[in-house]
Amino acid sequence: MTSQISTMQTVDENLNCVYVKPDTLTDARLHYCPGCGHGVIHRVLMEVVDELGIREETVGVAPVGCAVFAYNYMDIDMQEAAHGRASAVATGVKRMLPHRYVFSYQGDGDLAAIGTAETIHTVNRGENILMIFVNNAIYGMTGGQMAPTTLLGMKTSTTPSGRISSGVGHPLKITELIALLPGAGYVTRQSVHTPNAVRKLKKALTRGFTMQREQQGTSFIEIVSNCPSGWKMNPLDSNRWLEENMLTVFPPGDLKTPSERKKES
Amino acid sequence: MGELQLMKGNEALAEAAIRAGCKGYFGYPITPQSEILEYLSEHGPPRGMTVLQAESEVASINMVYGAAGAGARAMTSSSSPGISLMQEGLSYIACAELPCLIVNVNRGGPGLGTIQPSQGDYFQSTKGGGHGDYRLIVLAPSSVQEMASFVFEGFDLADRYRNPVLILADGALGQMMEKVTFPAYDPEEHRILKPWATDGARDGKERRIITSLHIQPEKMEELNLRLEAKYNLIREQEVRFELVEAADADILIVAYGLSARIAHRAVDLARERGINAGLLRPISLFPFPTEAIRALAERVRGVLVVEMNAGQMVEDVRLAVEGAVPVRWFGRMGGIVPSPDEVLQVIEQMDGAPQETVAEEVYQ
Numbered sequence: 057m058t059s060q061i062s063t064m065q066t067v068d069e070n071l072n073c074v075y076v077k078p079d080t081l082t083d084a085r086l087h088y089c090p091g092c093g094h095g096v097i098h099r100v101l102m103e104v105v106d107e108l109g110i111r112e113e114t115v116g117v118a119p120v121g122c123a124v125f126a127y128n129y130m131d132i133d134m135q136e137a138a139h140g141r142a143s144a145v146a147t148g149v150k151r152m153l154p155h156r157y158v159f160s161y162q163g164d165g166d167l168a169a170i171g172t173a174e175t176i177h178t179v180n181r182g183e184n185i186l187m188i189f190v191n192n193a194i195y196g197m198t199g200g201q202m203a204p205t206t207l208l209g210m211k212t213s214t215t216p217s218g219r220i221s222s223g224v225g226h227p228l229k230i231t232e233l234i235a236l237l238p239g240a241g242y243v244t245r246q247s248v249h250t251p252n253a254v255r256k257l258k259k260a261l262t263r264g265f266t267m268q269r270e271q272q273g274t275s276f277i278e279i280v281s282n283c284p285s286g287w288k289m290n291p292l293d294s295n296r297w298l299e300e301n302m303l304t305v306f307p308p309g310d311l312k313t314p315s316e317r318k319k320e321s
Numbered sequence: 322m323g324e325l326q327l328m329k330g331n332e333a334l335a336e337a338a339i340r341a342g343c344k345g346y347f348g349y350p351i352t353p354q355s356e357i358l359e360y361l362s363e364h365g366p367p368r369g370m371t372v373l374q375a376e377s378e379v380a381s382i383n384m385v386y387g388a389a390g391a392g393a394r395a396m397t398s399s400s401s402p403g404i405s406l407m408q409e410g411l412s413y414i415a416c417a418e419l420p421c422l423i424v425n426v427n428r429g430g431p432g433l434g435t436i437q438p439s440q441g442d443y444f445q446s447t448k449g450g451g452h453g454d455y456r457l458i459v460l461a462p463s464s465v466q467e468m469a470s471f472v473f474e475g476f477d478l479a480d481r482y483r484n485p486v487l488i489l490a491d492g493a494l495g496q497m498m499e500k501v502t503f504p505a506y507d508p509e510e511h512r513i514l515k516p517w518a519t520d521g522a523r524d525g526k527e528r529r530i531i532t533s534l535h536i537q538p539e540k541m542e543e544l545n546l547r548l549e550a551k552y553n554l555i556r557e558q559e560v561r562f563e564l565v566e567a568a569d570a571d572i573l574i575v576a577y578g579l580s581a582r583i584a585h586r587a588v589d590l591a592r593e594r595g596i597n598a599g600l601l602r603p604i605s606l607f608p609f610p611t612e613a614i615r616a617l618a619e620r621v622r623g624v625l626v627v628e629m630n631a632g633q634m635v636e637d638v639r640l641a642v643e644g645a646v647p648v649r650w651f652g653r654m655g656g657i658v659p660s661p662d663e664v665l666q667v668i669e670q671m672d673g674a675p676q677e678t679v680a681e682e683v684y685q
């Protein structure tokens with residue numbers, strides 16, 4: 057049994073602290089739907105920033121999408137970006153401030169539909185930034201339309217009978233495409249549907265940031281996440297569904313590590 | 322003191338950008354301004370400027386957003402179709418109040434149009450261009466010297482007002498070679514503090530957010546009103562224009578950029594023929610020299626607007642003149658530059674015509 061004694065701290069039955077909110081998370085109440093993966097991802101991301109001690113050195117870029125308000129929760133310098141342009145904005149920031157840690161935080165519509173050109177070219181240039189790609193297979197913010205990553209058969213408001221490949225294509229595995237680019241230093245796919253997955257994600261994020269210090273090219277971390285509202289499921293079911301369906305099409309694991317990149321060049 | 326050089330307009334502008342302390346240039350090739358990107362690719366990096374050929378104009382303008390938001394002097398340049406692609410980004414930049422410089426070396430449109438010079442982007446430049454209520458400060462050079470000078474002035478204005486500044490030139494100004502003197506300009510002396518910039522929340526400073534999102538209507542309207550107040554201040558403080566033989570003019574020409582050079586010649590030709598013509602050349606297109614035109618309209622018999630488009634600035638001139646005298650328009654399109662003789666013919670018609678005929682022609 058654990059209980060939450062404040063928004064900052066959770067304790068077990070012996071009053072041992074089991075969780076402390078990182079300083080880099082503000083006290084603002086999250087606007088995300090109950091059970092949405094964004095909240096967990098925000099928390100892990102800010103824990104990593106805290107633990108690396110780089111709060112003052114980090115600039116985040118969050119574009120239009122459910123996470124556009126990320127700046128209300130992440131207590132760091134942040135820029136909001138136009139839909140699809142987060143990696144271009146992050147490029148502008150990083151080129152002016154090469155010694156800062158810069159990350160983008162983008163949805164699947166943002167990164168793999170409207171912003172595909174920026175995504176590919178940012179990685180192809182090997183911009184020394186961390187791109188965080190939250191794949192929930194749907195357009196959350198605009199109310200649940202088909203995303204480039206929507207699974208075949210999946211019902212959305214614009215694929216009311218389920219997505220079929222004819223006419224709208226297959227789910228886009230952009231992370232696989234990204235791994236082919238020499239500019240990519242580290243490409244991995246993670247998820248946040250279990251505590252174990254969250255632990256792995258944290259490692260990946262830490263690596264994503266430290267890579268910047270080492271100037272090792274773009275770090276690209278896809279996070280397969282849920283969208284209980286968009287998927288019309290309760291949070292538990294959505295995580296179960298994620299495991300059974302999303303992770304078969306988007307299997308977790310590293311697609312490219314810095315050592316493999318060295319072999320390429 | 323300054324140094325005198327013979328340069329192409331595009332190159333003079335690029336050289337000025339380096340001297341003005343621009344730290345980030347992001348652009349995509351398009352005629353007739355690719356020399357800016359090319360010149361900077363060669364001369365920028367050794368002198369401390371990051372120069373990046375982006376994957377598109379959409380990317381360029383968003384890189385400018387990021388770079389300007391990080392507190393650096395940043396710019397992009399393009400020509401008409403590329404500037405169209407930037408409009409969403411410009412609207413975000415205006416709303417987030419990020420100082421930066423955009424250069425449009427205007428070519429003929431619509432569509433892919435022609436690579437020849439045009440002034441067809443006047444509406445797009447001065448009325449907002451993208452979505453929502455916003456304004457760019459728009460400077461219109463008419464010489465290679467001004468292609469350079471307006472870069473320094475543009476960055477200073479952008480920083481002072483936290484507003485994007487557009488230099489609206491045209492293909493001919495970009496390509497022509499003229500003498501240019503670079504002023505002594507130390508960017509350090511012109512540097513102003515940018516406490517709003519997201520360059521890392523260091524030294525206990527409060528963290529900063531750059532955004533154009535204000536989801537509550539009351540907050541958004543508050544921002545709209547603040548922007549309007551800023552634009553009104555700009556209207557009060559930053560109007561720039563040049564007068565040529567306007568004091569005793571019977572016929573006043575209003576023309577900017579390349580058209581103003583042609584109009585100037587036409588004024589000289591008219592004066593040789595005993596017609597008292599004069600010229601008002603708007604230098605700032607936003608803010609527009611409304612008051613100056615209005616005041617002169619009280620003293621002249623007619624106003625002639627000369628532009629290389631289908632009649633765009635003439636609308637602002639008519640608003641300024643408010644029917645006090647007839648306003649006539651003359652222009653060429655498609656990349657064709659009007660000749661001084663063509664303009665002279667119109668002046669002669671206006672001079673010879675009885676008042677009513679001139680008035681009728683306005684509405685033909």
Ligand SMILES: Cc1ncc(C[n+]2csc(CCOP(=O)(O)OP(=O)(O)O)c2C)c(N)n1
Pocket residue numbers: 120121122123139162163164165166167192194195196197198203
């Ligand atoms: C140019 C433009 N087109 C469309 C939109 C509307 N829009 C906002 S967010 C969004 C999709 C967001 O989906 P995703 O990027 O997957 O993020 P999520 O909301 O699922 O987190 C769309 C289409 C917009 N803001 N700007």
